[in-house]
Amino acid sequence: MVRTSARPTSYGLWVLLSSSLAGCIVAGIATFDQGNGIAHSGGAYLVLVTTLLLAAASLFLALYQHKRKWLRVVLAVLVLFDLLGTAFAAYFLETPILVGSMALGLVGWIVYILSNPSQNNFLLASSRSNR
Amino acid sequence: MSTTHGISFSLAACLLLLAAPSLAFGQSKGPAQTAGEPLSVGQDGVATNGSANRLPSGEEGSSEATAQVQPSRKGPDKWMNARNTWGTFNGDLNAQKFSTADQITPENVKGLRKAWEYHTGDVSDGTGEKPMSVWSATPLFVNKTLYVGTPFYRIVALDPGTGKEKWKFDPHAVLKALTQPDLKNRGVAYWQAENVQGGMECQKIVYIGTMDAKLYAVDADTGKSCSDFGQHGMVDVNQWNTVNAKWPLSLLQPPTVYHDTLYLGWAGKDWADEQAPPGTVFALDARTGKLKWTFHALDPTIAQHSGTSNVWASISIDAERGLLYIPVSSPSPNFYGGDRKEKIPLATSVTALDAETGKMVWSRQLVHHDIWDLDTNAAPTLVDLEKDGKKVPALVQTTKQGFLFVLNRETGEPIYPIEERPAPKSDVPGEEASPTQPYVATPAPTIPDKWPGVFPLADWIGFGSCSREAKKLRYDGRFTPPSLQGTITYPPTTGGTEWGGGAIDPRTGVFVVNSSSVVQIYRLIKREDFKQQAQNGESSGYYAQEGSPYGFKLETFLNWAGMPCWNPPYGMIAAYDLKSGKRLWNEPFGQVQKYGFYMPKSWGSVTIGAPAITQSGLIFIGASMDSRVRALDLKSGTELWSNLVDAPAVAMPAIYNYNGKEYVTFVVGGNSILLPKVSDQVVSFALPG
Numbered sequence: 086m087v088r089t090s091a092r093p094t095s096y097g098l099w100v101l102l103s104s105s106l107a108g109c110i111v112a113g114i115a116t117f118d119q120g121n122g123i124a125h126s127g128g129a130y131l132v133l134v135t136t137l138l139l140a141a142a143s144l145f146l147a148l149y150q151h152k153r154k155w156l157r158v159v160l161a162v163l164v165l166f167d168l169l170g171t172a173f174a175a176y177f178l179e180t181p182i183l184v185g186s187m188a189l190g191l192v193g194w195i196v197y198i199l200s201n202p203s204q205n206n207f208l209l210a211s212s213r214s215n216r
Numbered sequence: 217m218s219t220t221h222g223i224s225f226s227l228a229a230c231l232l233l234l235a236a237p238s239l240a241f242g243q244s245k246g247p248a249q250t251a252g253e254p255l256s257v258g259q260d261g262v263a264t265n266g267s268a269n270r271l272p273s274g275e276e277g278s279s280e281a282t283a284q285v286q287p288s289r290k291g292p293d294k295w296m297n298a299r300n301t302w303g304t305f306n307g308d309l310n311a312q313k314f315s316t317a318d319q320i321t322p323e324n325v326k327g328l329r330k331a332w333e334y335h336t337g338d339v340s341d342g343t344g345e346k347p348m349s350v351w352s353a354t355p356l357f358v359n360k361t362l363y364v365g366t367p368f369y370r371i372v373a374l375d376p377g378t379g380k381e382k383w384k385f386d387p388h389a390v391l392k393a394l395t396q397p398d399l400k401n402r403g404v405a406y407w408q409a410e411n412v413q414g415g416m417e418c419q420k421i422v423y424i425g426t427m428d429a430k431l432y433a434v435d436a437d438t439g440k441s442c443s444d445f446g447q448h449g450m451v452d453v454n455q456w457n458t459v460n461a462k463w464p465l466s467l468l469q470p471p472t473v474y475h476d477t478l479y480l481g482w483a484g485k486d487w488a489d490e491q492a493p494p495g496t497v498f499a500l501d502a503r504t505g506k507l508k509w510t511f512h513a514l515d516p517t518i519a520q521h522s523g524t525s526n527v528w529a530s531i532s533i534d535a536e537r538g539l540l541y542i543p544v545s546s547p548s549p550n551f552y553g554g555d556r557k558e559k560i561p562l563a564t565s566v567t568a569l570d571a572e573t574g575k576m577v578w579s580r581q582l583v584h585h586d587i588w589d590l591d592t593n594a595a596p597t598l599v600d601l602e603k604d605g606k607k608v609p610a611l612v613q614t615t616k617q618g619f620l621f622v623l624n625r626e627t628g629e630p631i632y633p634i635e636e637r638p639a640p641k642s643d644v645p646g647e648e649a650s651p652t653q654p655y656v657a658t659p660a661p662t663i664p665d666k667w668p669g670v671f672p673l674a675d676w677i678g679f680g681s682c683s684r685e686a687k688k689l690r691y692d693g694r695f696t697p698p699s700l701q702g703t704i705t706y707p708p709t710t711g712g713t714e715w716g717g718g719a720i721d722p723r724t725g726v727f728v729v730n731s732s733s734v735v736q737i738y739r740l741i742k743r744e745d746f747k748q749q750a751q752n753g754e755s756s757g758y759y760a761q762e763g764s765p766y767g768f769k770l771e772t773f774l775n776w777a778g779m780p781c782w783n784p785p786y787g788m789i790a791a792y793d794l795k796s797g798k799r800l801w802n803e804p805f806g807q808v809q810k811y812g813f814y815m816p817k818s819w820g821s822v823t824i825g826a827p828a829i830t831q832s833g834l835i836f837i838g839a840s841m842d843s844r845v846r847a848l849d850l851k852s853g854t855e856l857w858s859n860l861v862d863a864p865a866v867a868m869p870a871i872y873n874y875n876g877k878e879y880v881t882f883v884v885g886g887n888s889i890l891l892p893k894v895s896d897q898v899v900s901f902a903l904p905g
């Protein structure tokens with residue numbers, strides 16, 4: 086069993102993970118549910134892939150909060166791009182639930198970053214070191 | 217992958233991710249078209265067939281009677297004149313697409329729900345042995361039944377209130393792309409005897425045509441073949457295809473029925489040959505299929521080195537005056553006229569014929585020396601307009617050019633002025649473009665006069681390819697002729713208003729029409745270069761125009777990502793007050809959909825299909841790329857309701873009352889010009905309860 090802390094960092098990560106899993110399910114339904122206007126389209130498959138990647142990255146961040154700092158920083162940046170990109174694509178796919186999921190994920194990501202800048206936010210960390 | 221399996225797959229993938237850490241991380245591993253000048257042409261472009269201009273049989277603008285012509289019987293058929301029918305491709309013979317139904321109103325349309333759905337099973341995405349299906353059939357509501365023709369040329373009779381199948385007729389038609397690239401059908405036609413004899417078969421008949429030129433007649437109540445019609449219920453129209461018969465006369469548009477006569481045009485194989493079957497309209501006896509008369513849009517001497525100028529779109533009829541209005545297409549070859557420099561006054565025209573005899577009453581050419589394939593492509597809408605205190609019998613002809621020609625339908629004279637404006641010269645050796653072309657300023661054209669210019673976003677995404685390409689091409693405004701260097705053509709053959717035409721509220725004279733803003737590049741290629749390219753295996757977008765000195769390349773002006781290189785909007789819908797000629801409103805319509813992504817509403821969508829208007833002040837229309845059907849407010853064009861369907865609904869809806877309830881029924885078939893997305897859905901909407 087992997088042990089996790091109950092600090093705001095964790096809350097942020099679990100919100101991110103929950104929203105990414107919800108996004109993953111929504112994207113799956115959008116991709117395969119015939120008659121929704123976007124089923125089996127390139128755009129639907131795209132958001133299915135990006136939400137799966139998002140879920141995987143969120144899970145990694147949630148479960149391994151104290152290991153491989155460089156990887157977590159890289160993943161945190163990629164997760165941000167994934168959240169924004171998926172939300173952008175979902176907006177043009179007219180899938181508001183997926184946009185909402187990504188918005189919630191973004192809240193989680195922000196909580197995660199702001200709650201533990203020394204470990205996770207290379208931007209904040211570097212700006213502080215330059216003071 | 218099925219829906220259920222797909223969803224299960226994605227759910228499983230998500231759950232797998234939850235379980236993944238102990239497995240993976242535990243080990244520390246991290247994408248035709250179809251193809252028609254008068255006898256004596258006045259300076260104003262209208263031709264009449266007065267006694268001084270009568271021609272011997274067989275010449276252009278002439279007709280041949282092959283059976284005894286019945287004495288003139290004017291006025292609409294009783295069944296057609298019934299208040300609550302949608303008995304023709306255009307709703308009625310006037311092509312008004314107007315319904316007196318008023319249960320669904322602008323106030324309650326938001327509550328419109330799917331009442332029933334039916335799938336014909338006749339659909340092909342083109343990946344198998346069958347070509348792709350393109351289905352634009354208007355359902356007919358008549359004889360307390362809904363009749364639908366399919367792209368596999370079958371007829372289905374449905375209960376109008378439940379969608380339950382009553383009967384199905386299968387002619388076992390050849391499902392091959394003999395002329396058009398896709399299996400196409402625009403529906404069926406209905407006829408009923410003036411005095412129906414009880415207990416006798418085929419007093420009411422439904423007709424369907426096929427791509428190989430066969431016309432079938434079946435009993436409207438039972439779906440059984442009418443043995444008195446032709447040979448065992450079938451007439452082979454191709455028996456009259458005797459000149460340049462390179463391909464069959466495809467019967468994709470249902471016949472127009474008036475009294476006891478069927479009026480037939482046909483579709484062909486465009487852009488392939490210089491010599492093609494010449495445009496002929498056939499009038500057949502509705503009971504027996506016997507030929508009554510034929511009308512020739514081309515003179516036989518011209519037909520020797522040209523062809524088409526056919527009528528492939530629907531036809532409207534003034535039942536009171538006994539006049540038939542035919543939209544005549546351009547002659548072949550479509551993009552080079554150097555070998556057909558004679559005046560061909562019926563080509564690309566709207567022409568009025570005497571419905572009983574087929575004799576031409578008047579004709580007006582809408583494009584001179586057409587070298588853009590700007591076929592007159594829709595039945596003109598007939599309406600009486602109050603103008604200067606007088607009732608004027610008018611017709612409105614929509615066009616690919618985006619012009620609305622409003623004419624006196626008795627004489628062909630313009631109600632709003634038609635100017636002859638100078639047009640650019642051709643720089644292609646052998647070609648002589650017409651020095652002037654007809655121009656209509658009022659009502660305002662449905663599309664702008666100038667091409668919309670390069671779209672900065674598409675240019676940026678295309679790394680500047682759009683602007684670089686545009687600089688290389690020739691463009692001198694409307695009617696810039698095709699060139700060897702390539703011409704920006706606006707509007708091109710797929711632009712302006714397509715075969716659906718417009719709809720009108722006859723009480724107010726408000727006319728509604730959708731239009732597409734499309735830019736295409738027209739490039740003529742010298743025959744020897746064309747042959748070389750063919751040998752190199754290049755085929756997409758190339759058309760032979762075999763027999764002429766030039767082949768042709770047609771391409772829509774897109775960047776590498778398939779994005780239009782020209783500025784939006786790509787599609788609009790507009791309302792006009794035909795009493796004053798003023799445009800009341802003009803709004804972007806529909807949404808472009810690409811790879812599933814919906815583009816901004818302000819961009820609009822290219823449309824195929826047409827609107828229908830109800831007495832309560834609603835417009836119902838599918839037509840757009842985004843597979844939605846919509847209801848708009850007739851007063852403002854505001855969208856009041858929309859519903860997602862299985863594919864672009866490129867057919868006109870049928871609107872009718874049945875058992876006290878108003879139904880709006882769409883055929884949802886798709887069209888490869890819009891998207892490679894097809895369906896076999898028939899879907900009906902009504903208010904709950």
